[in-house]
Amino acid sequence: MRINFVIFGMNLTGGTRVVAEIINHLAERGHQMSVVTFGSPKDLRWIDLKAKVYYANRSLTQKIFGYLYRQAFGFQPWPEEETRQLIEFMPDCDINVATISYSGYAVNRSGKGVPFHYNMHYEPLVREEGYKKKIIEESYFLPTKKIVNSSWLAKQIKERVGRDVTGLVFPAIDHGIFYPRKEKPSTRRGRKIRIVSLAKYKWWKGLPDALKAIQIVRDRGYDIDFQTFGRIFDRNALPEEVRDIEFTFVGSRVNEQLAEFYSEADMLISASYFESFPLPPLEAMACGTPVVTTVYGTEDYAFDRKNALVVEPQKPEQMAEAIIELIGSESLYNQLREEGIKTAKSFTWEKAADRMEEIFKKAIEKNA
Incomplete structure (x- = not known):
């Protein structure tokens, strides 16, 4: 099959990693893969992408015209300008x-291939009110076939859009990178406890709540070393109360560095208000690091008191109470560690590619 993906940017994020891994595994099966994106080749330094990449960047003339348009009329014709640009560079394809x-919008209007949308979040939930949010909301009503990455997201689309999804494709992790590296100390009582979390300051990521939880635990007498990771983080963006x-913000951690970071921690916490199959908790589980996470969007792999505290x-x-319980109970800690490793092993990129390939083949057969 000739399969094209449209990605606004290819800098490393959780979403781009998922898409890139699926592309590479489909390419290994002999499919002709292509990507249309904005940006430049340097955005792909983090992965060897097995696809032909079309960069739909505007020319200098187009940039000047866009600037003059904004000056004259007070707004940019967005996303129409980007949509036309993506369609112009889009190759012929089956999917x-x-x-x-x-x-x-570009996929739907192009007339090329069977139109799909691999949804990785219910985006209107994480946008402020306004013009852009309305455009985002309208995209969920386009006649594209919806594939989602979590059961939570399938439910959101059903309830909010009134549509059943075409398929569910879970993300995965690279088990050659994320695996148990060392045994955890036999006891956590009476010593410094290292807790880690992703630091991505978007209001719905819940970092202020994570900080409040850490302070509560410290106020109960526990010695906590709280370390966060991520690409960019401005402490001044946090609410003044926290x-x-x-x-400690340690900056970006990728692949082996990230796996080592998880492995050296006593636990990972995730305080997001809602996610759709977030990778850090699953990556930490694979490394043998117990997880305390919030519930929405993690239901497909985090099961309370079986392999995580939810x-x-x-x-x-x-x-905070969950963290304290995990510090104090060796039996619970060891159970979450062992069950977390088992759970993580069941999510592979081969399975994700199998499912995506199956969905695409059925769509082509139906359209034949």
Whole structure:
């Protein structure tokens, strides 16, 4: 099959990693893969992408015209300008896949291939009110076939859009990178406890709640070394009430560095208000690091008191209690460690490619 993906940017994020891994595994099966994106080849330094990449960047003349248009009329014709640009560079294909709400318009209007949208979040939930949010919401009503990455997202689309999804394709992790590297100390009582978390300051990621939970645990007498990771983080963007809570931001961690980071921690916490199959908790599980996470979007792999401790979002006291329980119970800690490793092993890129390939083949057969 000739399979094209439309991706606004290829810098490393959780979403681009998922799409890139699926592309590579489909390419290994002999499919002709292509990508239409904005940006430049340097954005792909983090992966050897097995696809022909079309860069739909505007020329200098187009950029000047766009600037003059904004000056004259006070707004940019967005996303129409980007949509036309993506369609212009889009190759002929059998399957055409949008990967973010904006790219859905280009896939739908291009007339090339069977139109799909691989949804990785219900994006209107994480946008402020306004013009852009309306454009995002409308994209979910386009006649593209919806593939989702989590059961939570399938439910959101059913309830909010009134549509059943075409298929469910879970993301995965690279088990050659994320695996148990060392045994955890036999006891956590009476010593410094290292807790880690992703630091991505978007309001729905819940980092302020994670910081509040850490402070509650410290106030109970526990010595906590809280370390966060991510690409870019501005401490001044935090609400003033949590800005002085002590933590260390270690910067970006990728692949082996990230796996080592997880392995050296006693636990990972995730305080997001809602996610759609977030990778950090699953990556930590694979490394043998127990997880405390919020519930929405992790239901496909995080099961309370079996392989993780699952709490309600926006309740730092509840998260703090879970952390304290995990510190104090060796049997629970070892259970979550062992069951987390087992759970993570079941999510492979081969399975993700199998499912995606199956969905695409059925769509082509139906359209024949």
